Amino acid sequence: MLEKIQIVKQRFDEVNDLIIQPDIISDQKRYIKLNKEYKDLKIIVDKGIIYKELLDNITEAEEIIADGSDAEMTEMAKMQLEDSKAQLPKIEEDIRFLLIPKDPDDAKNVVVEVRAGTGGDEASIFAGDLYRMYSKYCSDKKWSVDVVNMSEGTSGGFKEIIFEVSGEDVYGTMKFEAGVHRVQRVPQTETQGRVHTSAATVMVLPEAEEIDFELDMTEVRIERTTSTGPGGQSVNTTYSAIKLHHEPTGMIVSCQDQKSSHKNLEKALKVLRSRLYERELEKQRAADSEKRKSMVSSGDRSAKIRTYNYPQGRVTDHRIGLTLYDLSNIINGDIQKIIDELMLAENTELLKANDDVI
Known part of the structure; x- marks a missing residue:
């Protein structure tokens, strides 16, 4: 040593x-x-x-x-x-x-995308709960949160919300949140008190700088439209909303959060670059299947990673079999204890894979 x-x-x-x-x-x-x-x-x-x-x-x-x-x-x-x-x-x-080799992306800021999954209106409400949970967690960490785009649910919450998180070692912490989150509770609209199961998908993308991923703008079609939804006098009067179409992949990124077309374009490009960069990272992870198997933060979007059970006041992280009866505090942003356990599990796996470090 x-x-x-x-x-x-x-x-x-x-x-x-x-x-x-x-x-x-x-x-x-x-x-x-x-x-x-x-x-x-x-x-x-x-x-x-x-x-x-x-x-x-x-x-x-x-x-x-x-x-x-x-x-x-x-x-x-x-x-x-x-x-x-x-x-x-x-x-x-x-x-x-x-001494474990660090992921160079761990120090990066992130783009987080939360999308309602199965469960209709209740899934949108749950997506809103997750956004608030992350907002409070980031606030406690002194990280800044900046909404890029959102699509509100019909009964509250969000069908989709995309936001940037900036701070120190953000990706190294937030990457553990990627995957399918499931909620079990009685919806407000449920008259017979039955517990419903809904889900939301969380994507955590390391923010890609131009030096990380060179975006060919000849492959990007820019569509400028008027903003929709709440927003004051400028809504539906100026062409400030931006929609990017990445022709080779079919990816579409929208941003209308800012009144300035230039700022919306800047934000949308950041999200598109991060998505494309993450695709390249995913190819690398797939090529190194052994490493992917050992990492609890592999970010498999189809994997159910956590369940929030309201009747029991329970939160279970399925990757490491961790169950905590502290749902109220966790859904209010106190997720560090879960992340700490996930980091410990990942480091333990990495130690096994890197015995030559010592």
């Missing part, structure tokens, strides 16, 4: 020198990327310093005990040895997890 830490330390020193170079500072994208790498490497280097100190303490204590010439020093050395050996496994485990 010391060898691996030393390799990380060498790279840390290189990055430390690079980020103060004028040409790097002037290149904003490169500077941000290197600064992020610096922070990630520093965590490992700092842990490595603690690890090395513990090993030195153990060696020193063992030497004093072996000498045995000073009874008081020997007793203190025994206490130091016991304390250092007790701390060592936790530090080793922390470093093992930190």
Whole structure:
């Protein structure tokens, strides 16, 4: 492990020198990327310093005990040895997890798409519940949420809502939410008190920059229309709504959230680029079937990942068999405890697949 830490330390020193170079500072994208790498490497280097100190303490204590010439020093050395050996496994485990190769997309912002599935009006209401859950969670994380497009349900909620989330390591956290979410409860319109099952699909796309995915604009047809729905005086009077048609794939992206046609176009292009980028990532995941099998965040849209059972006040994540009787808090944004368990499960699987890390 010391060898691996030393390799990380060498790279840390290189990055430390690079980020103060004028040409790097002037290149904003490169500077941000290197600064992020610096922070990630520093965590490992700092842990490595603690690890090395513990090993030195153990060696020193063992030497004093072996000498045995000073009874008081020997007793203190025994206490130091016991304390250092007790701390060592936790530090080793922390470093093992930190040394797992990170997904470069984990640091990205995301585009989240929530769509009502089976269940009619109740599915739309549930999609609205999920959007509010994520909004509150993101607010607690100090992440910003920006709606791109929405289609409201006839009885509340959304048939579809697309929104951007910006912050630190957003994709690395939110990717675990991709899949089919199922709700079991008595709808407000149900007169006989029967429990209905409805579903909504969540897609979490890493936001693709132009450097990640080059979009050929000759393949994109731009349609400008008037906005529809609530929105004030500009609705139905200006051609600010944007609909993009990506000819090769048949993908269609709409955006009418902003009054400015230019801003709507910018947002729509961001969503289209992210969708196309995610398609490429999906091909890579499919090619590496073993890796996909081990990842709880594979993002299989057809997979039922979580059930929210209102009569029992229960939330179950089916990927790891986790059941929590805390539905009220979870649906109000307290999902970190679920994500933490999913991260732990994924890291454990990745450790098994990366035994050569140590």
